[in-house]
Amino acid sequence: MARPLEEFALTAKRQKAWGWPIAVALFLAAVGSGLFLISLLVERVMGVPFDFGLILGIGVGGIATSAAFVFDLGRKGRFWRVLLRPGKSWISRGIILISMFVIFGLLYAVPGWWSWLPWTKETGLGQALMVIAALGAFGTMFYSGFVLSYSLAISIWNTNLLPILCVAYAFLAGIAMMFIMNSALGEGGINFSLLKVMEMSLIIFTMVLFFAYLMTTGYAGTASREATMLLVKGRLAWVFWGGVIAIGLLLPLLITGYTYINSDIGAPSVALLATAGVLELSGGLLFRYSLLRAGVFARVA
Amino acid sequence: MSRLGMVIDLKTCIACYACVVSCKVENGTPPTVFWAKVLEREEGKYPTARRIILPVLCNHCQDPPCLRVCPSGATTKREDGIVLVDAKKCVGCKACMTACPYDSRYFIKEIRGYFGEDLVPCERVSYQKHQEGVVEKCTFCVERVKKGLEPACVQVCPASCRHFGDLDDPNSEVSRLLKARLSFQLLPEIGTKPSVYYLT
Numbered sequence: 001m002a003r004p005l006e007e008f009a010l011t012a013k014r015q016k017a018w019g020w021p022i023a024v025a026l027f028l029a030a031v032g033s034g035l036f037l038i039s040l041l042v043e044r045v046m047g048v049p050f051d052f053g054l055i056l057g058i059g060v061g062g063i064a065t066s067a068a069f070v071f072d073l074g075r076k077g078r079f080w081r082v083l084l085r086p087g088k089s090w091i092s093r094g095i096i097l098i099s100m101f102v103i104f105g106l107l108y109a110v111p112g113w114w115s116w117l118p119w120t121k122e123t124g125l126g127q128a129l130m131v132i133a134a135l136g137a138f139g140t141m142f143y144s145g146f147v148l149s150y151s152l153a154i155s156i157w158n159t160n161l162l163p164i165l166c167v168a169y170a171f172l173a174g175i176a177m178m179f180i181m182n183s184a185l186g187e188g189g190i191n192f193s194l195l196k197v198m199e200m201s202l203i204i205f206t207m208v209l210f211f212a213y214l215m216t217t218g219y220a221g222t223a224s225r226e227a228t229m230l231l232v233k234g235r236l237a238w239v240f241w242g243g244v245i246a247i248g249l250l251l252p253l254l255i256t257g258y259t260y261i262n263s264d265i266g267a268p269s270v271a272l273l274a275t276a277g278v279l280e281l282s283g284g285l286l287f288r289y290s291l292l293r294a295g296v297f298a299r300v301a
Numbered sequence: 302m303s304r305l306g307m308v309i310d311l312k313t314c315i316a317c318y319a320c321v322v323s324c325k326v327e328n329g330t331p332p333t334v335f336w337a338k339v340l341e342r343e344e345g346k347y348p349t350a351r352r353i354i355l356p357v358l359c360n361h362c363q364d365p366p367c368l369r370v371c372p373s374g375a376t377t378k379r380e381d382g383i384v385l386v387d388a389k390k391c392v393g394c395k396a397c398m399t400a401c402p403y404d405s406r407y408f409i410k411e412i413r414g415y416f417g418e419d420l421v422p423c424e425r426v427s428y429q430k431h432q433e434g435v436v437e438k439c440t441f442c443v444e445r446v447k448k449g450l451e452p453a454c455v456q457v458c459p460a461s462c463r464h465f466g467d468l469d470d471p472n473s474e475v476s477r478l479l480k481a482r483l484s485f486q487l488l489p490e491i492g493t494k495p496s497v498y499y500l501t
């Protein structure tokens with residue numbers, strides 16, 4: 001029997017508007033904000049000043065993210081216009097949050113280099129700057145999820161689990177950067193055992209979240225089901241299972257677990273952790289890429 | 302207050318593509334850009350095979366998802382419900398394209414002619430209305446509407462299957478048609494409240 005016209009209008013189609021540049025922008029926003037917050041944690045909780053991490057986080061999160069985002073704009077010269085609708089648009093909100101995190105983060109971090117400034121990290125002003133920068137960085141983590149989840153038309157994005165997944169990924173990326181920097185800069189008094197525990201817990205949390213996410217999207221209508229199938233069984237399956245899950249989550253979990261249990265192996269542990277960091281970052285980038293590629297909307301064709 | 306909308310009678314559409322061509326002529330859109338389209342598909346097998354025809358355009362939704370996501374204020378909705386993109390304000394971020402469930406928006410990467418490298422005289426004139434690096438879509442022929450005319454696709458339809466008017470006016474032709482016949486909107490479950498209706 002022929003299908004009614006309403007069903008005919010429900011054939012799914014993949015979005016093509018956003019590709020690699022946006023995947024890179026979302027990834028860098030997460031790496032930068034994650035690194036900034038983890039560096040703050042190292043500084044405030046472990047008591048180890050870590051200005052390099054703060055500045056690198058700001059550089060990656062602010063400058064590199066904006067560069068990748070502007071690269072994708074059709075009219076780069078009008079970039080400033082994206083700030084105009086924070087009341088409605090998550091792109092506007094995101095750029096404001098990133099600016100907040102970059103400007104206030106820099107103001108918080110610079111007294112580490114320029115002692116002539118009238119405030120330090122410990123003064124009331126320094127603390128206030130830190131809180132605002134941290135809020136900006138935390139908001140940036142959420143933003144990369146909300147900018148997608150706000151799209152009504154693409155139901156695999158349109159879920160509240162996505163921003164939470166993005167926050168988990170951002171913290172993971174921050175720790176991954178710490179593992180990589182550890183191999184270049186040395187431990188410098190940082191409690192890496194705590195970071196390893198955080199890393200393993202976050203990976204397990206992310207995998208559980210992923211499972212819940214796919215269970216939700218797999219049953220959320222035709223387009224969402226098709227998108228989920230594209231990820232888990234279709235053309236993107238090798239990126240998803242091989243890149244996002246195996247390389248990005250499982251291998252780092254195993255490596256970090258191994259170095260945690262065998263904490264006395266010395267130098268190889270540093271190299272292994274750096275490898276875990278690189279794998280995890282690769283998985284994080286592929287996560288954004290596959291998510292964008294799996295963006296399928298119900299289409300009238 | 303008025304709410305302009307379109308009613309398309311699927312029983313009378315003959316898929317002649319006059320609406321597609323008239324839209325091109327009126328708006329001078331570059332190659333690969335079709336603000337008005339006619340979708341066709343063959344369904345089923347003999348003896349129950351049938352051809353389905355669906356003319357589509359921007360739905361000028363009452364609650365347009367493209368408007369919500371636009372960061373620059375380029376996408377706006379007029380009092381009469383027409384959703385427009387201001388090319389001078391658009392930054393080409395394409396957020397509206399990911400938000401539009403109807404695939405009604407086009408990103409103009411570059412403006413090429415239909416007949417090779419050089420633009421022909423009519424293209425040189427009509428392409429002045431378009432910009433590279435921005436997103437465009439159907440305007441319900443707003444310039445014609447301002448003059449009290451119907452959109453070009455409505456005026457040209459030889460089968461009179463397109464009707465245009467005020468959906469809020471109970472005495473308008475579109476309202477009367479919607480009262481008299483069975484109709485549907487595209488993807489109503491998304492909650493965009495399209496202003497384009499189809500009569501079955």
Ligand code: SF4
Binds near residue numbers: 370372375376392396
């Ligand atoms: S592409 Fe233009 S119209 Fe579309 S959301 Fe971006 S700025 Fe707004």
